[in-house]
Amino acid sequence: MSNPESARRVSYPKRLARLAVERIESAFDAVFTPEWNPLYQLGALGWFFYWIVAVSGIYLYVFFDSGVTEAYESVEHITHVQWYAGGVMRSLHRYASDALVIVMMLHLLREYIMDRLHGPRWFAWVIGVPMIWLVFAAGISGYWVVWDKLAQYVALATSQWLDALPLFGEPIARNFIHDSTLSGRFFTLMVFIHIAVPLILLFVMWIHIQRHTHARVNPPRGLAMGTLAALLVLSLVHPAVSQGPADLGAVPARVGLDWFYLFLYPLLDEYSGIALWALLGAATLLLLALPWLPHKRSVPAIVDLDNCNGCARCVADCPHGAVRMATRSDASAYAQEAIVDPALCVACGICVGACPTATPFRRRSALKAGIELPEYPVLELRERSLDRSSALRGEARVIVYGCGQGPDLKAITGASVAAVEIPCIAMLAPSFIDFMITRRYVDGVFLTGCRANDCYERLGARWTDARIAGERDPHLRARVPRERIARFWAGSDRGAEMADALDLFRARLRELHAMQAPVVIERHEAATNAN
C-alpha cells in the first residue's frame, strides 16, 4: 500500500509554479476576500463575459445592416448617434470578448499549474481545447463584419492564412483585393458565422462542465457587479470605435490590433501560413495530450455492501459525479446501493467523509465504512489519529487534519501538536472531530487544507464547513464544543500564517483549560481496549 500521506504528487517545477500562483492569489484574497477572489472564479467569469457578449451582440444585431457600405455605416450610427446605448453596447461587446480571452487563458494556465487535468478531469480539459478555437473564431469573425480598416486587414490576413491550406480551389483572399470582387452577400455570411460559432461555443461550454457536480457558472454577485462596472466605465471612458472605412484601393498600413485576439497575425508577415498552422496544430495536440502524460493515480474508492445502507450521501457529496445509486445487488433489506465509477473517481475520499458508517465510535464491528479508499481505510485514519495524539503532552493538545494541497503539516508538529494528512479534508467525517474531542484524546481539532473557495477537490472545504455548521449531512453533533475546533483554509503558501493561527487556537484552548475543572484524560490505550 502506498503512503497515503504523500499526496504532494506534483513535480518540483510545478510546485514552484503553484507556490507562485498561490502567492498571487493570497494577495487577491486579502483584497477581494476568498469568496470574491476572481482568480478562483475564472471559469464562472468566462460564463459571465460570454453572457455579456451575447446580450450586447443581440442588441447590436438589431441595428446592424449587412452590405459593403451599409455594414460600416450602421456600425458608425450605432457607435456615435446612439452612443449612450448602442455605443456602450458595442464597447461592452468588444471588451467583454477581450476579458473572455483573458480569463479563458488564465483558467487554462491555472488548471495546468494546479494539476487539475489528470484522471477524470481529462474530460473538461479536452473539451476546453476546442473552446479556445471557437472563442478565437467567434472574435475574429466579429472584427470582420465592421468593415473598417482593421476589418480589411483582418479579412486579408485571415484569408491569406486560410489560403495556405490546400483546401480552396481559388484563393479566398481574392475576394478582398478590389471593390469589384467584394460582394454584399459576404457580410451576410460573416454575420451568420459570427452568430453560429458562439452558439456552438455555448453548446461546448455546456459539455465542458457536464462532469462537474455543483459547477460554478455564475460568479458571486459582488464580483460580477464589480467586473461589469469596470467594463462599463471603460466603455464610457474609452469607447470602442471603428478605424475608418475599409478602402480596398488603399493599404491598411497601420492598424490598431486587438492583441487579445490577433496576437498571432503579425507572425504571418514573418513566417509562412503553413508554418503557423503547424505551430497551432502542434500546440493543440500537446494540450490534448497533457492529461495523459505520466501521472500517479490513486486507487478509486470501493463500496462495501455489508456497510452500505444506501443513504446516497456519497452521491450527493462526490464532486465528480463518480458515485451513483443502483438497485441492491445483495440480499440486504436496503433498497439501493452505491456504485463507484472507477473512471470518474479521483480517490479524494469525500464520499468516505459523507458515509454515516465511517464513524470512529463504532464498537460492535470492525471499523469499515460503506465506501472506502483502499489506500487509506477509515480504520487506518482512526489508528493514525489515536497513535499520534497519544504522544501529545500539555494543556492544549491539538490534532491537525490537513490535505496534501495545503500547508506542510510536518512543520507544525511538536510535543502538543500532531498532524494527520488525508487526501481531502472532507474525507474526515464530523464524527472523527467528535471522537477526538469528546473522548479527550485531544483538547482541540484544527482543520486545514486548500484555500477557501479553491478546493483542489472542488468541494472539500465547502462540505466540511457545511457539516460543522450542521447544514449538511453528516453534521457535527451539537455536543461538540465548537470553540475546540478551528479551521484554516490556506493553500500551500501560507504555512507561517497557519502556524500563527494554530498558536492562537492553542492559546484559546489554554484559556478554556484554565476556566474548566481539570479533566481526566483518557489514554489511547483505554480507547483501543474499548473497541
Place this chain on the structure above:
Amino acid sequence: MPIKPPQVIGQVVLYAAFAAVIGYFATEPGYTYVDPGAAVITLSFGHAGDRTTECRRLTPEEIAALPPNMRRPMDCPRERVSLLVELHLDDELLYRAWRPPSGLAGDGASTVYERFIVAPGRHRVTLGLRDSRREQGFDYEHEETVELAPGEHLVIDFRADKGGFKLL
C-alpha cells in the same frame, strides 16, 4: 464578512488595472502592416490553361466500341497545362512562376495570389502569361505605366474574356 475600506480601495485599483489592460491592448500598440510610405501591388487571378493534349476526333470504330450512353465524337483529356506568369516592375523581375492547375485530376484553373510592396512613384508594369503548350513566349502580354501614390493598392487581374490583364 464586511469589506474593509482598504479592501475597497484595493478592489477599485485592481478593477481599474483590469480595465486599463483591456482598454490598452484592445487597440494598442498599433501594428504597421505595411510601411505607410510604400505602395502595394497584388497580382491575383484564376485562369484555366489549355489542355495538355489536343482533343481528338474519335473514329467510328472507337465510338462504336464505347457503351451507348458514353458515346461522344471527341476525346478530350482533362489535364491542363501549368501557367507561366511573369511580372516585371520597370526592369526588375518581381515574379516568375509556373502555376499548376488545381484539382486532383489537374483539370482546374491555376490561381495566383501574390503581394509586392513597392516604392511609390511612376512605374512601368510589364506582364506575361503563357497558358498554352507553346515552348517560347507568352500568349498574353501587357505593359502599362502607372503612378502609384503612397499607400495605394494596385490590383492586377486577368480576364481572358476581356482581353487579358487588367490593372484595377
